[in-house]
Amino acid sequence: MGRVVATEKKPNTAHEFHFWTALDSPVGIGTIVRVDGELPVNGQLPRVYGIVVEGFSYTDLLSPIHDVLGHDGAPGTAAQAATLRAEIRLYTAHVLRQIPEEPLQPVPMGTVALASDEDIAVALRMDTYLKGGTNTGIPAGVYRAGAMEAPIYLDAEFLLGPEAAHLNISGVSGLATKTSAVEWLLASIFTHFPEDKGSVAAVCFNVKGPDLLFLDKPGHLDDADKAIYEKLGVPAKPFERVQYFAPYTAAGFSINTLRSNEQLSHNLSPLTWGLNEVMQFAEVLLNRDDVDAKADAFIDFLQERVINREFKDPVLSTAHRVRSFAELEAFFRDLLRGMEDRSSGEHWRTHHVATIRKVRNRLSNISTRCAGLVTDEGTVSDLPFGSFADRTVYVVDVASVEEDAQDLIFARVVSKLREHLERRDLGVSHVIVFVDELNKYAPAEGPDTYVRKMLLDISERGRYLGLVLFSAQQFRSQVHRRVPGNSGTSLYGRMDMDELATPGYAVLSPATRTKLATLEKGQLMVRHPHFSQPIFVRFPRPAVMRGRDGAELFPPATDLAIDVAVMRSLRQLDPAVSLDWVKRTIAGHDESDVLRARNETLRTKPDNVRSFFESRFRRVVPAEPLSAPAAVPIRALKGDDPYGF
Amino acid sequence: MSDHLDTSFDAVRRRLAAAFSDSGPIGTTRPLEIQSHGVVDAPAVKPAEVIEGSKQVARVVDDASEPRFAAFLDGSQLTLNARWVGVIPVVHGTVSAGVRVRRERRLTTWGAPIVRHALYAPMSLLDAASQQRLRDARIDVVDTLEKREPDSEHPFALQELAYKAVLSDRERAESELAVRWVEKENADLFVDGGISGNAKVAKAANVIGVIKSHQTLYADADGLGVITALKNGERSSVFKVEAGRRTPVVSWYLRIADRSGRDPFWGLVRVEVAVGATGAALTQRADDVSRWIFAERLPLALPDARWDKMAYGIRDAEEYLRAIQ
Numbered sequence: 007m008g009r010v011v012a013t014e015k016k017p018n019t020a021h022e023f024h025f026w027t028a029l030d031s032p033v034g035i036g037t038i039v040r041v042d043g044e045l046p047v048n049g050q051l052p053r054v055y056g057i058v059v060e061g062f063s064y065t066d067l068l069s070p071i072h073d074v075l076g077h078d079g080a081p082g083t084a085a086q087a088a089t090l091r092a093e094i095r096l097y098t099a100h101v102l103r104q105i106p107e108e109p110l111q112p113v114p115m116g117t118v119a120l121a122s123d124e125d126i127a128v129a130l131r132m133d134t135y136l137k138g139g140t141n142t143g144i145p146a147g148v149y150r151a152g153a154m155e156a157p158i159y160l161d162a163e164f165l166l167g168p169e170a171a172h173l174n175i176s177g178v179s180g181l182a183t184k185t186s187a188v189e190w191l192l193a194s195i196f197t198h199f200p201e202d203k204g205s206v207a208a209v210c211f212n213v214k215g216p217d218l219l220f221l222d223k224p225g226h227l228d229d230a231d232k233a234i235y236e237k238l239g240v241p242a243k244p245f246e247r248v249q250y251f252a253p254y255t256a257a258g259f260s261i262n263t264l265r266s267n268e269q270l271s272h273n274l275s276p277l278t279w280g281l282n283e284v285m286q287f288a289e290v291l292l293n294r295d296d297v298d299a300k301a302d303a304f305i306d307f308l309q310e311r312v313i314n315r316e317f318k319d320p321v322l323s324t325a326h327r328v329r330s331f332a333e334l335e336a337f338f339r340d341l342l343r344g345m346e347d348r349s350s351g352e353h354w355r356t357h358h359v360a361t362i363r364k365v366r367n368r369l370s371n372i373s374t375r376c377a378g379l380v381t382d383e384g385t386v387s388d389l390p391f392g393s394f395a396d397r398t399v400y401v402v403d404v405a406s407v408e409e410d411a412q413d414l415i416f417a418r419v420v421s422k423l424r425e426h427l428e429r430r431d432l433g434v435s436h437v438i439v440f441v442d443e444l445n446k447y448a449p450a451e452g453p454d455t456y457v458r459k460m461l462l463d464i465s466e467r468g469r470y471l472g473l474v475l476f477s478a479q480q481f482r483s484q485v486h487r488r489v490p491g492n493s494g495t496s497l498y499g500r501m502d503m504d505e506l507a508t509p510g511y512a513v514l515s516p517a518t519r520t521k522l523a524t525l526e527k528g529q530l531m532v533r534h535p536h537f538s539q540p541i542f543v544r545f546p547r548p549a550v551m552r553g554r555d556g557a558e559l560f561p562p563a564t565d566l567a568i569d570v571a572v573m574r575s576l577r578q579l580d581p582a583v584s585l586d587w588v589k590r591t592i593a594g595h596d597e598s599d600v601l602r603a604r605n606e607t608l609r610t611k612p613d614n615v616r617s618f619f620e621s622r623f624r625r626v627v628p629a630e631p632l633s634a635p636a637a638v639p640i641r642a643l644k645g646d647d648p649y650g651f
Numbered sequence: 652m653s654d655h656l657d658t659s660f661d662a663v664r665r666r667l668a669a670a671f672s673d674s675g676p677i678g679t680t681r682p683l684e685i686q687s688h689g690v691v692d693a694p695a696v697k698p699a700e701v702i703e704g705s706k707q708v709a710r711v712v713d714d715a716s717e718p719r720f721a722a723f724l725d726g727s728q729l730t731l732n733a734r735w736v737g738v739i740p741v742v743h744g745t746v747s748a749g750v751r752v753r754r755e756r757r758l759t760t761w762g763a764p765i766v767r768h769a770l771y772a773p774m775s776l777l778d779a780a781s782q783q784r785l786r787d788a789r790i791d792v793v794d795t796l797e798k799r800e801p802d803s804e805h806p807f808a809l810q811e812l813a814y815k816a817v818l819s820d821r822e823r824a825e826s827e828l829a830v831r832w833v834e835k836e837n838a839d840l841f842v843d844g845g846i847s848g849n850a851k852v853a854k855a856a857n858v859i860g861v862i863k864s865h866q867t868l869y870a871d872a873d874g875l876g877v878i879t880a881l882k883n884g885e886r887s888s889v890f891k892v893e894a895g896r897r898t899p900v901v902s903w904y905l906r907i908a909d910r911s912g913r914d915p916f917w918g919l920v921r922v923e924v925a926v927g928a929t930g931a932a933l934t935q936r937a938d939d940v941s942r943w944i945f946a947e948r949l950p951l952a953l954p955d956a957r958w959d960k961m962a963y964g965i966r967d968a969e970e971y972l973r974a975i976q
Contacts, residue, residue, distance in 0.1 A: 066970065068954035076951035087949035088718035089963050090756045092970065 007031055008118035010041055011096070021101045023056060023113035026094055032152035033058060033097060035517045036531075036542035038121040038129055043114035050106055054113050055121060055129030056099030057539045059515040065091040098515070100539045102129040126156040131536040135161040142203070145194050145238035146532060147543030157238055158543045160495060162199055164535045166206065166436050170494030171469030174444075176482040177499025181527050184478040185217050187497055188440055189548035191476075195438070196397040197240045204435030204472070205396035209389070209423065211416060212403040213442050219265040220556030221399055222248040222273070224549060231546035244550045245399050251277040251389060252403040253379035253411065258601045259571035260563065262378055263403040264553075267560035268574060276575075277402065278605065280384030281330050283418060284372060285309055290417045290456045291372055291410050300361045301368070307357065308365070312337065321345055321354060330384030331373045338366040376411040385605035391422050394433030413457050416447065420460055420473075427471040436472040439464070444479040448486045458486060465492035483508040496533040498540075500525040514540070568597055572604050579607070580615035587616065595623055658768035658790045660731050660743045667734045667741070670784040683730040683742070683814050692866040699869035702901065703889035703933055707874035710886050712905070712938050716946035719939075720859075721838030722752040722761055723964030726825035727972040730817045732810070733770065736781050740810045742771040744793075744817035747976040748824040750832060750840070751968045758967045762831060765824045766976050769793050771813035773801060793820070822848050829858060839943070843965045846900060846923050853898035853925060859940055860900075860923035863960040865916050869902060879915035881906040884945070889937050892923065901926050901933070905941050907948055908959040918959040920944070 008027035012018040023041065027033050035058055043052035067073055077083045104110060105128070126149060127133045135142045136159060143159030150156075164170040173191070177183045192208050199206050212218040224244050227235070235242040252263035254276055260266060261276050284291075288305060297305070311317060313334070318325045321344035326337045341362065345354055352359045373380045389400055402419060404412045420439060426432035441447060441461070448461040464475045465488060477493070479485050483505060490496060501522045505511070511519060521542070522531055528547065533540045551559070566574070569588045576583040592600045603622030612618035660680075701707055726748040733743040749764035769791040774782050776796070785792050795812040802808055825842070826849035832840050833855040846860035847853045869892055870878050878887050887904040900923045908918025922944065928936045947962035955966050 066954075066966075072951060072953035076949055076953065083949070086716075087963075088720075088756065088946050089753060089758060089950065089967070091950050091963070092758070092967055 007033070007120055008039070008097070010113060010115045010118060012115065018113040020104070020110050020112050022098060023054070023101065024096060024098050025118045026096050027118070029093060029095055031095065032120070033061075033095070034151075035059065035061060035521045037151045038102065038126055038149065038541065039099060040119050040121045040125045040129070041113060041116045042119070043116040045114060047109070047111065048106065052111070052114055052116075053105045054116075055102040055104075055125060056113075057102055057129075057541060058097045058099045059539075060098040060517045062096040062098075063094065064096075065093045067091065100515075102538050103131060120151055120154060121156075122154065123156045126158070130158070130534075130541065131538075132159050132161075134536070135159070135163070142200055144191075144198050145240060146191065146534075147530065147545035148234055148237060149541060149543055155237070158532065158541065160532075160534050161536055162195075162203060164494045166195070166199065166203075166438070166474050167469035167472060170535050172465055172475045172493040173477070173495045173497065174482070174485075174490040174493035175476075175478045175497040175499065175530075176490075176501065176505075177478075177480065177497075178502050179480050181500055183499030183527060183530070184442065186528075186548050187499070187530060187545060188476055188478065189218075189221065189550055190545050192399065192438065192440075193245065193549065194238065194240050196245070199436075205433075206436040206438065207394045207396065207398045207400065207434045208438040208440060208476075209400045209402065209419065210440040211419075211442070212401055212405050213412070213446075214405050216264040216405075216553035216557040217442070218401050218440075219250070219263065219403060219553055220551035220560070221245045221401065223551035223556060223559075225547065225551045225555070227547055227549055234544070234546040235549070242546075242549045247395060247398040248273060248401060249390075249398065250274045250401045250403060253277045253376075253407055253415075256377040258378060258381075258597075259568050260566045260574075262406045264405070264557055264562045265403065265560070266563040268563060270560055271574060271578060276387045276605075276608065277379065277389075277415065278381050278385050278387045279379060279418070280381055280386050281328070281334060282314060282384070283386060283388070284376075284380055284414065285313060287414055287417045287421070287456070288369070288372070290413050291375065292368055297365075297368065300358065301365050304357045304361050304365050305369075307355070308334075308369075319344075319355075321348060330382060331370065331380070332382040332384075335366075335370055335382075338362070338370070342366075375408065376414060379407065379411045379415065381605070383602050383605075385602065385609060387605070387609055389419060389422070390433070391426050392431055392433060394426075394437070396434055413447075413455070416441070417457055417460055420464065424464070424468075424471060424473055427473050434472075436474060438474045438476050440476040440478075442478045444477040444489060445481055445484040448477075448489045450484050450486050462486065462488050465489045481505050483510055494535050498522055498525075498531040498533075499529070568592070568600060572600060575604050575608060576615055576619060579611060583616065591616075591620055591623070599623060656789050660729075660733065660745070660768075663743055663768070663770065663788055663790050664733050666788045666790075667784070670787060671734065671736065671781070680731060683732065683810060684728070694866050696868045696870065696875065697894075698871045698874075699890040699892060699902070701874070701888050701890045702929070703903075703937065707870060707877040707888050707890075709877055709881050710888065710934075710938075712884055712886050712941040712945070714884055714945070715942060716948070717939075717942045718946040719839055719943040720753070720841040720947065720964065721836070722750050722832065723758070723841045723843070723962065723968050724748065724750045724825060724829055724832065725843040725965050725968035725972065726821045727969060727976060728817050728821040729976060730771075730814050735806075736772075736777055738806045739773060739776050739781075740806055740813065741785065742810065742813035742817070744769050744771050744813070744820065745976050746817060746821040746824050747972045748821070748828045749968055749972050749975070750828055751964060751971060753964065758964060760971065762828075762835075764972070764975060765828060767791075767820065767824065769817075769820070771795050771816050773809050773812065776801075776804065776809070826852055829855075833858060841944075841947070841962060841964060843962075843968070845897075846925075847892065847894065847897035850898045853900050853923075856925055856927065858925070859943070861944060861962065861965075862921040862923065863957055865919065865921070869921070878904045878919070881919065883907070883909040883918065886922075886937060886941050889933055891926070899926055900924065903937050903941075905944060907945060913959075920960050 008025040010025045037058045039056055041054040142162040144162050146158050146160045148155045149158050175184050210218050222244050232242055252261045255262045313328045316325050316327050322340050328334045328337050373382050404415050423437050448458045464473055482490055503523050506519045529544050531540045531542050573585045573588045607619045729745040731743050732740050734741045745768050747766045750761040751758040752761035771793045773796040774794040793816055795816050829852040839857045842860045845862055846858055852858050883906050885906050889901050889903045892902045893899040902923045904921050906918050910917040950963045952958040952961040952963050952966040
């Protein structure tokens with residue numbers, strides 16, 4: 007197909023070489039080629055694999071003006087030329103691998119051929135992890151050149167740990183590349199992750215629209231997609247096991263998600279936390295500029311001495327056991343009243359009353375700011391930490407939640423995953439956490455938030471625990487460099503030219519950058535520890551329903567009346583629950599009592615749902631209408647005694 | 652000579668240096684073609700018999716250019732002084748010839764090109780030991796005094812003899828390829844230079860020679876005025892060229908580039924074809940061939956300095972030979 011060339015001005019090196027081809031050769035930027043040397047080194051003919059990173063084309067013209075002169079300035083006359091000028095296709099390739107690897111020499115002159123399937127496995131060092139018996143290959147897509155299509159595998163040990171881990175994907179929004187690529191890769195991992203390496207689950211944070219809300223529904227695939235699925239040995243089916251979690255709306259009636267259609271409620275669970283769950287992560291919600299050291303000290307005091315234990319103090323009118331925001335508020339009210347009544351000065355246990363008031367204000371505010379997620383009464387509905395199932399996706403929908411609540415959910419879920427993985431009691435040995443819009447959670451600039459610190463911690467230490475971060479963002483340059491920097495594998499979809507002009511992409515050739523700026527849907531550039539150069543692959547559409555299609559096919563439920571919302575919730579436990587029964591049961595009770603009863607029922611999952619739900623309400627004695635006293639007939643008077651005697 | 656033996660200039664010069672261990676002067680890497688010692692024919696004007704009409708006149712050729720040539724033949728030479736044996740120059744000559752055939756407007760090589768290397772030396776002026784050393788250099792050795800006595804024993808005169816011998820070998824290589832073409836192909840071949848050196852080629856109807864140099868002008872005084880005044884797209888009357896042992900051919904001058912503001916020979920070529928047609932057929936033949944040559948004006952042969960006269964196919968053949976010799 008081609009021949010290696012080198013000149014004094016353009017010599018070959020151990021990592022770069024040049025070759026020319028016929029004009030109609032199927033070579034392009036990203037093509038993988040094989041060079042067969044003609045002179046043995048240590049008795050072995052050298053073989054070099056490279057990837058094309060730049061291409062040149064020129065004729066024997068010394069100056070463009072010569073062509074203008076030749077055609078008298080009329081481009082149309084070019085077609086009249088009897089002969090086409092001698093023309094060259096000259097390519098520059100970066101070395102992927104040399105065999106033998108020692109001595110590492112400049113690329114020799116030799117013939118150039120398109121790499122075959124076997125060549126690509128060797129060139130990308132995939133041969134080291136695709137061996138039978140120890141196969142840890144995870145299909146990432148197919149590499150295409152000419153009529154050839156070769157599968158590209160990532161090494162599970164470098165994707166999910168422990169050797170390296172994490173994956174970062176960049177690309178402009180709107181091309182369905184980032185989310186699609188992650189959905190495809192999760193399907194591939196769930197199919198090919200070796201049983202002997204442990205179990206794996208995924209926790210995906212849905213941060214915008216309905217992107218990840220229909221992973222259990224089949225999507226449209228064309229024949230080309232199906233062919234890739236078949237070639238790569240991944241079933242073209244949606245995920246079999248998916249669990250959805252989302253907080254309630256602020257009103258608390260229904261779950262705050264676009265996947266609220268009644269037909270899809272079977273695997274949708276509420277996400278609600280109480281005081282205990284939140285206090286550990288209060289830092290996430292409290293503005294560090296606002297909460298000074300004094301307030302911080304008082305919060306620590308509350309956590310260590312007051313919350314979840316019986317607390318007595320002479321200032322207090324009674325002993326307090328604080329287990330919910332409502333009980334915390336009662337504690338504060340009693341404390342401040344006691345300080346006022348006793349005129350005990352401005353300090354209580356070294357804490358100034360102003361600090362106490364400030365902390366009361368900030369903590370009480372949490373349940374307001376995170377309404378729907380945080381409940382006053384302490385009701386908890388959480389991810390199944392401790393019983394995570396293998397090859398299961400857990401989607402936490404935070405798309406419709408306030409920013410503070412998003413941060414809280416993110417921080418707590420990831421921290422709990424970490425805690426359980428450290429104790430080896432999560433239920434699975436590996437968890438992939440997918441976070442989109444990473445530039446929002448771990449920005450390159452801005453305050454050092456709890457969430458950012460946590461993301462950095464996962465990216466730097468998570469691989470030892472099996473906690474793997476799959477992150478995505480539009481602009482890699484706007485993300486804290488340590489997160490993508492610690493990602494063993496990086497994927498790039500179509501990129502913005504301005505982004506490509508940033509220093510992070512300087513290592514790529516101009517042609518590669520141009521290709522990145524014009525990538526089609528379904529194409530990615532992959533960097534992986536085993537690949538010495540980035541390569542381009544094509545992946546199929548994910549076999550799941552697109553968010554937009556799902557939202558049209560399963561329109562979200564409109565705002566529900568409380569009785570309908572309760573009926574739908576309880577029907578998940580007992581399909582026999584009827585609307586009439588709910589209406590009868592909740593008649594006369596406050597909304598807060600109804601919601602508390604529903605939440606307790608959902609949390610407890612009793613055998614007899616209806617009787618449990620009914621038992622949560624205090625008996626209401628029906629009001630009896632007052633009846634008028636019976637009229638007492640006036641005694642008849644004797645006819646002649648007007649005084650009644 | 653072994654096919655695998657390296658007979659390139661550098662290899663032969665190394666072998667000679669080893670053979671002549673007297674530390675004598677080595678040659679130069681400056682080609683004789685660009686040294687003042689390189690010989691060219693002396694300028695001459697030779698009257699030629701006009702066979703189209705009675706005298707030289709300018710004839711307008713129909714401008715409808717018509718690509719017709721299937722291939723282009725050119726030769727090349729490189730003459731370098733490999734060594735001095737005393738004051739006797741030993742010259743290394745490389746001659747090559749190739750045909751570039753046109754397929755779908757792109758040029759590729761037809762058949763096998765010819766590339767030959769040889770040493771050229773006046774053997775009778777060398778002592779026996781030196782002669783043996785040259786013969787042992789494992790390269791063909793051409794005796795430049797084999798059939799003649801030297802005009803002078805001046806080293807430059809001996810160098811000229813070697814240069815002429817290389818030139819002669821180059822013409823022979825070109826003729827050899829042209830004969831191969833004639834024997835195998837029917838399509839028209841554009842030859843860079845004259846065709847009269849080989850009878851078979853000179854008589855072939857499908858070989859056209861195009862000469863760019865005008866050291867010898869075939870015209871009388873009146874005819875010379877007509878020829879140098881030809882305008883772009885005009886040709887002279889056809890005349891017959893007969894020279895010594897060469898085969899007679901018919902020829903005409905043709906202006907293929909606008910000479911405004913240039914010297915009289917700008918864009919002027921001389922065309923040679925086999926003798927054959929007469930009368931109106933001769934005129935038709937000259938007009939047809941002229942149109943074929945016009946068709947080769949694009950693309951320009953730039954950046955070659957002779958682009959005004961050179962067909963792009965010939966430039967391509969030259970570049971090809973430069974790459975392989």
